[in-house]
Amino acid sequence: MSEEHKQPAIEIKASWTHTSKGIIILIILILLLLLLGFFVKRAYTYYQQVKFGTIDLSKIAQNNNLSASDFNQKIPTISNAYVDGFTDDPILGPKSSKLTVVLFEDFQCPFCASFAPDLRAVMNKYSDRVRFVYRDFPVVASHPQAQIAAEAGQCANEQDQFWAYHDLLYNNQDKLTVENLKSYAQNLGLDTKKFNNCLESQQFAAEVEQDLSDGITAGVTGTPTMFFNGNKVEGVLTLSGLERVIDHFLNQ
Structure with a gap:
């Protein structure tokens, strides 16, 4: 098979690898945001309890x-x-x-x-x-x-x-x-x-x-x-x- 026919396959593989890394990074960012949201919610709830004396x-x-x-x-x-x-x-x-x-x-x-x-x-x-x-x-x-x-x-x-x-x-x-x-x-x-x-x-x-x-x-x-x-x-x-x-x- 000529080099002309092999080149697209290499490009597709590289593109897929790049996309996979992007998806993994995106998933990690989403998980971090969810975790941050959880702690912010807990902190706000405690703040409200302290503020209004409802602990x-x-x-x-x-x-x-x-x-x-x-x-x-x-x-x-x-x-x-x-x-x-x-x-x-x-x-x-x-x-x-x-x-x-x-x-x-x-x-x-x-x-x-x-x-x-x-x-x-x-x-x-x-x-x-x-x-x-x-x-x-x-x-x-x-x-x-x-x-x-x-x-x-x-x-x-x-x-x-x-x-x-x-x-x-x-x-x-x-x-x-x-x-x-x-x-x-x-x-x-x-x-x-x-x-x-x-x-x-x-x-x-x-x-x-x-x-x-x-x-x-x-x-x-x-x-x-x-x-x-x-x-x-x-x-x-x-x-x-x-x-x-x-x-x-x-x-x-």
Whole structure:
């Protein structure tokens, strides 16, 4: 057979090979888009639940390897590991409380700032029945002033003024320079010499880093994150949603 008759067959084979590769690439792209759509849908659903306070408490149980009956009857606790072992952390509420809420927050996190007023309202309402523990989780990669702000909060806690200082930082989240942090301490009437020495010497840097490490170990990936007797809830809850979760545990 002459070369003239062989050439079309070679061209057809090459064309088919090229088409096959294109089909495979197209299938892979479609699968990736479907997978992305699945995760986007899940993220949006969770966002809606957080926004409107409609989180299904049974799902929290499932995420913690508990059955619905376990969740309603026997709540696991992380208090020994994440609360009682760290008595220097800011705490509000009696130690004998039936419910311990461990908060992991970042002073430069905008979601934490938007959540702060509702959180403080709930803390004031339940402080005689619920123990609230604050843990630092500074995400310095995106919030470069979060670490120093967290250390400043601990310096204020040393003078028993953490919660008032906490509120000032969230109300002035765009002003967290060292000088700002010192001025807030002065505004609260703290011993400024003691506070400034504490901040400048990074007295609580290791403690803040320990909080961050504990949070990572506990599965914290962002802020705010809360643990209700060991059950993790991520994101910003509405005031009614937060009260609903707290009441659930108190009514056990």
